[in-house]
Amino acid sequence: METGSITTPFGRRSMTLGMLASQVMAGEIKPDQSVDKWKLFRALCEAKPLLGISDRALAVLNALLSFYPKNELAQENGLIVFPSNIQLSLRTHGMAEQTVRRHLAALVEAGLLLRKDSPNGKRYVRRDRAGEVNEAFGFSLAPLLARAEEIERLAAEVMAERLHVQRLRERITLCRRDIAKLIEAAVEEDVQGDWQGLYLEFRDLVEGVPRSPTTAQLELLLDELTALRAEILKQLEMRMKSTKQRGNADYIERHIQNSNPESTTELEPSFETKHGATPEQDNGRGAVTMEEGRGEIAHPSRQEERQGRRPGARDDAGGLKSFPLGLVLQACPEILAYGANGEIRNWRDLMTAAVTVRSMLGVSPSAYEEAANAMGPENAATVMACILERGGHINSAGGYLRDLTRRSEKGEFAIGPMLMALLRANAPAGRKAG
Incomplete structure (x- = not known):
């Protein structure tokens, strides 16, 4: 004893x-x-x-x-x-x-x-x-x-802290998913706003957290992500309210106005273009204009709204929704090398470069023509730029394009997710999507 x-x-x-x-x-x-x-x-x-x-x-x-x-x-x-x-x-x-x-x-x-x-x-x-x-x-x-009581109390504190961290991580994951999908939806629906800036801010927040963050760092990240999500939702809600308020007036105006159904006016609402892409008026096309002193994209013309046609919507021929040229070039910078003098200034330049890329990748003229008929010439050129960007992962560019064409004809293919994935992959250093 x-x-x-x-x-x-x-x-x-x-x-x-x-x-x-x-x-x-x-x-x-x-x-x-x-x-x-x-x-x-x-x-x-x-x-x-x-x-x-x-x-x-x-x-x-x-x-x-x-x-x-x-x-x-x-x-x-x-x-x-x-x-x-x-x-x-x-x-x-x-x-x-x-x-x-x-x-x-x-x-x-x-x-x-x-x-x-x-x-x-x-x-x-x-x-x-x-x-x-x-x-x-x-x-x-x-x-x-x-020390039995002390040890049990410390164990309870550790377990409570672990549960708190687990819940923080779950809420952060939900916030990240919400923000990414809301920005993608805004881009696909052509909602006006600095979505590229918001996306890069989102990536900065996520990638600024260390590999093994403390509880305080996780709490701060959650607060910042929650605030960013609230800002995105506010912009989208304002857009929805604006659309709802003018819906009836636009409907009546479209029926009274004697619009020209043959008009081919196309506008290009986009992010501020980079990688040598500058908005410019093209033959037969409306130019992208910037509001003075603000650096924001101008609203679509009233003529297109009176035609009852939203920019980027599926047209009568069943074409896919087009995306801003600036966004396409940011997601697919390799296509710039095939433009005149290393620049692509408008959609015509992109389509010319796409024809060169088609020949280089061994895509037959018939396959490209079928894609242009199914998707529209701008979207076909966009898809060729995406295929060039992912060339190392695609065994047969021609077969891949024909598959996308068939899916497009069935309404099973959308360009938006492909562009967003490439945009994340080609984000600047420190902002690359994980």
């Missing part, structure tokens, strides 16, 4: 105030206090980040607990275990004895064990004639019993 006296370590090991405090605390254990050793060990495993102990130190502690004969740690059962280092090595699956000693020292330093060294430093037990333990020298588990 334990004497409760203060003991000092054997040999060259020095006595510290921390060891003294642990022995004083162990002497204050209530006589009836007890705890299940394995439940306490599980709590220790949860609380180890706050206790500053390693997995291997816990493995050594688990071996020590296995030498304690009872399931309940209690003062009346004695709290000293005295296995040799060889026995501990066997129960830690062959851990080297030197490593065992190092982790035993770490457990003592963490205040989870006490040394009760014999005069010669050996671990052994003295028994009386009845076989009962009279005095034992080894390691005392008393600190575990004395």
